Amino acid sequence: MTANAESLPLEHLQQCQAGLARIEHKQDEAVTRLGRLEVALAALRRDVAHAEEGAAEGGVRVNHLAERIEPIERRLDLAACRS
Numbered sequence: 001m002t003a004n005a006e007s008l009p010l011e012h013l014q015q016c017q018a019g020l021a022r023i024e025h026k027q028d029e030a031v032t033r034l035g036r037l038e039v040a041l042a043a044l045r046r047d048v049a050h051a052e053e054g055a056a057e058g059g060v061r062v063n064h065l066a067e068r069i070e071p072i073e074r075r076l077d078l079a080a081c082r083s
Helices: 002-075
Strands: none
């Protein structure tokens, strides 16, 4: 009985250690997945920034073309046809 009573706390400690090891493993997995999400989010933000840059460049081109077309329309008296 004494040997059994002495081994009981040891068994509980071993179970606690095993449970802690499982928790640490799960935490490592979660940290790895979080890191991957952070990398993916950074890539997504970069893609959005490139898309916004392209849209801004397109807007500048349209404005530049409008500035070039306006004098031509005035010379040809096409301003009334524009609406």
